[in-house]
Amino acid sequence: MAFGILAAGAYIPRLRLQRKAIIDANRWFAPGLSSLGKGERSICNWDEDTITMAVEAARDATIGRARREIKSLYFASTTFPFLDRLNAGVVAEALSLPDDLIALDVASTQRCGTSALAQALRGTEASIVIAADHRRTRTASSIELTAGDGAAALVVGEGEPIARLLASARSTVDFVDHFRTAESEYDYQWEERWIRDAGYMTIVPPVIARCLDAAKLKAADVTHFCMPAMVPRVVGAVAKAAGIVEAAVADSLAAVCGDTSAAHPLLLLVSVLERAKPGDRILVVGFGQGADALLFECTGEIDLKGRLGNAGHLARRREETNYPKFLAFNDLIEIDRGMRSETDKQTPLSSLWRNRDTVTGMIGGQCTVCGTIQFPITRVCVNPNCNAVDTQEPHPFAGKTGRVNSFTADRLTYSPDPPACYGMVQFDEGGRWMMDFTDVEADKLEVGMRMRMMFRIKDVDAQRGFRRYFWKAAPVDNAEGGM
Amino acid sequence: MPAGIRDKVAILGMGCSKFGERWESDAADLMVEAFTEGVKDAGIETKQIDAAWLSTAIEEQHVGKSAVPLATALRLPFIPVTRVENFCASGTEAFRGAVYAVASGAADIALALGVEKLKDTGYGGLPQRGRGTLNNQTWPNLSAPGLFAQLGAAYRAKHDVSRDDLKRAMAHISVKSHDNAARNPKAHLRNRITMDTVLNAPLVADPLGLYDCCGVSDGAACAIVTTPEIARSLGKTDLVSVKALQLSVSNGLEAQHNSWDGSYFHTTRVAAKRAYQEAAINDPRKEISLVEVHDCFSVTELVTLEDLQLSAEGDAIADVLDGFYDADGSIPCQIDGGLKCFGHPIGASGLRMIYEMYLQILGRAGERQRGTRPRLGMTHNLGGFPHQNVCSIAIVGRYGD
Numbered sequence: 001m002a003f004g005i006l007a008a009g010a011y012i013p014r015l016r017l018q019r020k021a022i023i024d025a026n027r028w029f030a031p032g033l034s035s036l037g038k039g040e041r042s043i044c045n046w047d048e049d050t051i052t053m054a055v056e057a058a059r060d061a062t063i064g065r066a067r068r069e070i071k072s073l074y075f076a077s078t079t080f081p082f083l084d085r086l087n088a089g090v091v092a093e094a095l096s097l098p099d100d101l102i103a104l105d106v107a108s109t110q111r112c113g114t115s116a117l118a119q120a121l122r123g124t125e126a127s128i129v130i131a132a133d134h135r136r137t138r139t140a141s142s143i144e145l146t147a148g149d150g151a152a153a154l155v156v157g158e159g160e161p162i163a164r165l166l167a168s169a170r171s172t173v174d175f176v177d178h179f180r181t182a183e184s185e186y187d188y189q190w191e192e193r194w195i196r197d198a199g200y201m202t203i204v205p206p207v208i209a210r211c212l213d214a215a216k217l218k219a220a221d222v223t224h225f226c227m228p229a230m231v232p233r234v235v236g237a238v239a240k241a242a243g244i245v246e247a248a249v250a251d252s253l254a255a256v257c258g259d260t261s262a263a264h265p266l267l268l269l270v271s272v273l274e275r276a277k278p279g280d281r282i283l284v285v286g287f288g289q290g291a292d293a294l295l296f297e298c299t300g301e302i303d304l305k306g307r308l309g310n311a312g313h314l315a316r317r318r319e320e321t322n323y324p325k326f327l328a329f330n331d332l333i334e335i336d337r338g339m340r341s342e343t344d345k346q347t348p349l350s351s352l353w354r355n356r357d358t359v360t361g362m363i364g365g366q367c368t369v370c371g372t373i374q375f376p377i378t379r380v381c382v383n384p385n386c387n388a389v390d391t392q393e394p395h396p397f398a399g400k401t402g403r404v405n406s407f408t409a410d411r412l413t414y415s416p417d418p419p420a421c422y423g424m425v426q427f428d429e430g431g432r433w434m435m436d437f438t439d440v441e442a443d444k445l446e447v448g449m450r451m452r453m454m455f456r457i458k459d460v461d462a463q464r465g466f467r468r469y470f471w472k473a474a475p476v477d478n479a480e481g482g483m
Numbered sequence: 484m485p486a487g488i489r490d491k492v493a494i495l496g497m498g499c500s501k502f503g504e505r506w507e508s509d510a511a512d513l514m515v516e517a518f519t520e521g522v523k524d525a526g527i528e529t530k531q532i533d534a535a536w537l538s539t540a541i542e543e544q545h546v547g548k549s550a551v552p553l554a555t556a557l558r559l560p561f562i563p564v565t566r567v568e569n570f571c572a573s574g575t576e577a578f579r580g581a582v583y584a585v586a587s588g589a590a591d592i593a594l595a596l597g598v599e600k601l602k603d604t605g606y607g608g609l610p611q612r613g614r615g616t617l618n619n620q621t622w623p624n625l626s627a628p629g630l631f632a633q634l635g636a637a638y639r640a641k642h643d644v645s646r647d648d649l650k651r652a653m654a655h656i657s658v659k660s661h662d663n664a665a666r667n668p669k670a671h672l673r674n675r676i677t678m679d680t681v682l683n684a685p686l687v688a689d690p691l692g693l694y695d696c697c698g699v700s701d702g703a704a705c706a707i708v709t710t711p712e713i714a715r716s717l718g719k720t721d722l723v724s725v726k727a728l729q730l731s732v733s734n735g736l737e738a739q740h741n742s743w744d745g746s747y748f749h750t751t752r753v754a755a756k757r758a759y760q761e762a763a764i765n766d767p768r769k770e771i772s773l774v775e776v777h778d779c780f781s782v783t784e785l786v787t788l789e790d791l792q793l794s795a796e797g798d799a800i801a802d803v804l805d806g807f808y809d810a811d812g813s814i815p816c817q818i819d820g821g822l823k824c825f826g827h828p829i830g831a832s833g834l835r836m837i838y839e840m841y842l843q844i845l846g847r848a849g850e851r852q853r854g855t856r857p858r859l860g861m862t863h864n865l866g867g868f869p870h871q872n873v874c875s876i877a878i879v880g881r882y883g884d
Binding site (some may be wrong): 061075093162226239338340342343344345347348351352355358359372374375376378382384405406408409410412414415419420424425426431432433434435436442447448454458459468476 | 610611613616617619623624625639640688734738740741855
């Protein structure tokens with residue numbers, strides 16, 4: 001038994017916007033962006049945000065673990081949908097974590113993910129640290145091309161760790177390379193050369209040196225160096241200045257995903273953990289108003305099979321070349337959504353609270369008299385040969401798979417991404433529900449198709465700025481046999 | 484089984500407005516239009532009506548809540564008036580209320596009037612509306628065509644039917660209803676169409692194309708009912724009486740229990756069985772002369788024909804393509820054009836179906852009159868969605884037959 005990272009998971013949205021599509025659309029205005037045109041970046045589906053990605057990453061990280069052992073949840077992001085509603089609380093409820101949980105939103109800097117992880121590692125109890133970001137970017141900005149959407153999650157606690165923390169170090173200085181305020185929607189960034197020289201090159205190497213000193217190790221002992229940087233050609237320069245060999249620099253995922261902002265240091269860590277060998281030493285650095293450095297050593301226990309993780313989610317991929325669709329998903333253009341979109345989407349908060357297990361947790365019921373599994377949980381059993389009253393025990397559906405019983409691709413109802421696909425999903429263990437599908441192509445739908453549950457935005461209440469969440473059915477890819 | 488309603492109540496008179504995009508009319512105008520015809524047909528005065536039922540479904544779109552709009556439009560003399568709503572089956576619910584009132588003796592003469600004024604939304608199709616606080620949080624982002632379309636997927640999987648065969652049968656259904664409505668001056672859509680038009684139309688919700696969906700119409704219809712004895716005393720000789728009135732309402736089984744396969748209407752099967760029993764019908768395929776089913780979508784009509792035991796399970800496609808349900812077939816279905824072409828002003832639709840049966844049985848259906856005067860007419864009025872709905876079935880026929 002030892003304390004450390006017990007498990008790791010990740011989530012990267014399935015849609016990958018081809019950077020060429022962004023370049024082509026904006027060349028008339030910003031021809032200088034062409035150098036950033038290679039590869040693809042991950043983008044949220046219309047029904048994904050920081051919260052939904054965090055839930056999926058956490059589910060990925062906790063596969064095969066009893067979630068009730070988790071005592072604290074740290075949720076790090078710079079793009080929380082709610083300023084005054086505990087975002088970590090939504091995630092906790094979706095994960096059905098116990099309600100005596102310590103739950104914290106950690107925000108306001110690109111290194112909030114590493115800071116949250118460092119904090120969790122100072123404790124003694126089981127924690128889950130999740131970082132996710134879905135950064136809003138201006139059209140034709142370089143960050144629109146370099147950013148990506150994604151999340152990573154790490155379970156920390158006492159047990160058989162896959163990696164132990166050897167040492168950590170940090171610095172906090174009010175270095176403002178860029179900022180975003182409550183009033184501004186987008187990042188405002190200073191000159192890249194200054195950020196590189198006065199920022200990364202000045203702030204990071206001393207923190208790395210202190211971290212290595214504390215571990216009584218040398219830079220040459222670092223097997224993997226995980227540091228994202230929003231400015232090009234910085235990571236190699238920092239590694240060199242710190243004495244870390246070039247071969248140790250972890251791939252930035254720039255070509256396949258983009259920089260996931262506050263999630264990125266942890267996402268890089270997860271990507272390295274998936275291929276690291278026992279004894280490998282991983283140095284993770286988060287930068288933003290100072291820097292965090294965390295040095296880990298992998299144990300003999302690394303086994304992240306049975307989950308998608310970073311590699312699996314990267315493989316779960318659909319190319320998207322429709323740039324206007326990306327703009328519409330992120331409300332960056334005003335498209336005519338039609339009168340059918342005007343329906344009031346107000347969520348009665350009292351009803352949501354009463355039904356939180358059903359709506360946020362997707363917990364149904366199982367009748368203790370006849371055994372019938374049903375969704376949602378109700379007072380009277382649905383089995384026509386039973387109809388017993390008040391006999392149902394909670395039965396979780398979120399982790400279950402089912403099959404499509406009937407389906408449609410609806411072009412009449414308003415959807416941000418028509419056609420709206422939905423249908424009856426019949427769960428393998430019992431129970432069924434008529435539900436929205438997501439991450440699916442209309443022409444691929446068929447009766448009998450295997451589906452799993454994903455936590456998604458159900459509706460956006462534009463009038464009040466609220467969004468409600470529920471579970472949707474997504475196809476089980478062949479790569480996801482273990483789900 | 485209770486004794487039932489058979490032959491206890493007769494239809495004294497009926498009325499129906501022109502259905503369609505009635506830009507010039509409010510719901511109150513449509514109510515008066517239907518009632519004027521109905522009360523004249525009944526040969527009575529308004530003050531002779533003892534009680535009334537108003538059916539509307541999407542009242543927030545036109546008259547608002549309660550029965551006051553009917554009482555006000557017709558200036559009913561402060562009698563009991565009840566407003567009913569049961570999705571798209573509301574019209575038959577109003578009829579049931581009036582018929583039961585007469586059968587119980589609580590009223591001598593009762594009125595059922597259904598109305599819907601839908602064309603004030605600003606867009607085509609049914610008005611988009613909330614489904615209830617919790618349902619809004621857990622139901623999919625659905626539309627009626629999207630849910631009814633799923634009958635197609637499930638029916639195909641169950642009976643191993645190709646998409647082409649299903650689409651052809653569905654197209655035949657729509658072509659037939661357009662044909663029939665061309666002979667109906669009150670119908671909304673009176674143009675004839677071809678199979679190619681239907682098959683090449685844009686998809687609304689796979690496999691339903693534009694012509695697989697019924698129109699959204701404004702309109703009103705009404706029935707004035709009484710006992711056969713009072714009808715005779717008022718001088719009526721040729722009476723149409725109620726043979727059966729059944730309603731079956733989903734209790735969550737289809738939506739939550741895995742015993743339903745999604746290819747048929749559980750409620751319709753239950754209600755049909757009870758209705759045949761109530762009307763003493765043993766072989767519906769031989770005994771029913773005419774049928775009006777709730778053809779909100781062509782696929783609904785198709786599977787309903789099996790649920791009503793008019794076609795054997797799995798045979799509806801062949802029967803439809805054979806012309807069994809055409810106007811000159813064995814059991815004409817939607818001889819007035821149906822919801823598809825007569826139109827679907829929701830609260831009025833159930834009463835419109837009964838109106839057609841009444842006219843046909845009395846031989847008053849004009850150009851579309853069935854040659855041999857029908858004996859038994861059945862209406863099937865469905866509300867909701869395949870996985871949770873209400874199904875109303877009415878059978879009317881010649882009194883004493």
